[in-house]
Amino acid sequence: MTNPKFLKYFYLISVLTILSLLTASCEFEYDNNGYPKTVIIPAEGGTIRAKGKTPTYVFWIKNATDTGYSEPTLPVISASLEWLTVTSIPEENTLIFEATPQKENESRSLDVSGIIDKASIFEIKVIRE
Helix, strand or coil, rough: CHHHHHHHHHHHHHHHHHHHHHHCCCCCCCCCCCCCCCEEEECCCEEEEEEEECCCEEEEEEECEEEECEECCCCEEEEEEECEEEEHHHHCCCEEEEEEECCCCCEEEEEEEEEEEEEEEEEEEEEEH
C-alpha cells in the first residue's frame, strides 16, 4: 500500500522538475539573434549601432505606461518614445539607437522589443547612465 502523502510530494516534485527543465531549455535557445540584450548610452545622449544576424521590420519601445511602434517605411524603419529613437536598416541587419541628453525627472531606461525571423522575438534594455 502506497502512502498518499508520498504520492502527493512525488507528483509535486515531478511537476516542478519538468517545469524547470522546460524553462532552462528555452533560455538556451533565446539569444536575441546577435542583437545585444543591453545598450548603455551616456547621460549626454548619443548614437549606438548594433548589428544582428537577421533583419527586423517590426519593433516597439516601451516604458511603464506608453509604447512607441515602428512605422513600416522602407528602406529604414523607426520608432520613438520619450528620449529614444530606434531605427532599423533591414538590409544591413542593423539597429541604431539615438538618445537625447538626459533631463531631470526623465526615465533612465526603456525596453525595445521586436520580431525577427517571422517568429523570434528580441528584447533589448536601453539604459541612459
